[in-house]
Amino acid sequence: QVQLVESGGGLVQPGGSLRLSCEASGSISRFNAMGWYRQAPGNQRDLVARVTNGGSTYYADSAKGRFTISRDNVKNTVYLQMNSLKPEDTAVYYCNAEWGFRNFWGQGTQVTVSS
Numbered sequence: 001q002v003q004l005v006e007s008g009g010g011l012v013q014p015g016g017s018l019r020l021s022c023e024a025s026g027s028i029s030r031f032n033a034m035g036w037y038r039q040a041p042g043n044q045r046d047l048v049a050r051v052t053n054g055g056s057t058y059y060a061d062s063a064k065g066r067f068t069i070s071r072d073n074v075k076n077t078v079y080l081q082m083n084s085l086k087p088e089d090t091a092v093y094y095c096n097a098e099w100g101f102r103n104f105w106g107q108g109t110q111v112t113v114s115s
Contacts, residue, residue, distance in 0.1 A: 002026070002104040004095045009109030012085055016113070020080040022095030022106055027076060029053060032098045034071060034078045038091035038111075045094065049080060062088075085113045 003025040012018055020036065028034060035050035035058075049069035050058045057069055068081040078095065090113050095106035 002097060002099065004097060004104055004106035006093065006095045006106040006109040009093060009111045011112045011114065013115050014086060014113055016085050017081070017083045018085065018111060020082070020093055020095075020109060020111075022078045022080075024076045024078075024097060027073070028071060028078065028097070029073050030099060032100070034098070035096045036069060036078075036080045037094045037096055038089075039094065039108075040091040043091075048093070051078065082111070085111075087113045089113050 005023050006020060008018060008020040010018065031053060033050055033052040036048045037045045038048050039045040048060050048063050049067055051069045051071050059067060066082065066084045071078045090111060092108040092110050094108045097104040
């Protein structure tokens with residue numbers, strides 16, 4: 001069983017920064033890729049950023065230039081550094097792990113960008 005635990009969400013003013021963390025139970029090297037998704041009320045869950053086991057990254061257009069995904073295989077943790085946050089970044093952010101044809105999800109962490 002894979003457990004993913006997110007942390008680092010909170011309330012931040014526009015233009016501010018947050019770093020989300022996702023700690024996995026066991027080695028993250030076994031996963032094909034890990035990513036961050038977000039879901040705002042009434043919206044679908046969308047991919048924000050993704051990093052493969054080989055280190056290749058993908059960013060949604062909304063995240064390019066502002067967000068950075070990284071992974072620490074020693075700490076079994078994936079991070080999402082979010083800078084220049086905007087009110088439209090407000091959502092619940094979910095960590096995802098791809099293992100073969102299976103997907104595992106964390107419980108989500110709320111990010112609210114508001115003055």
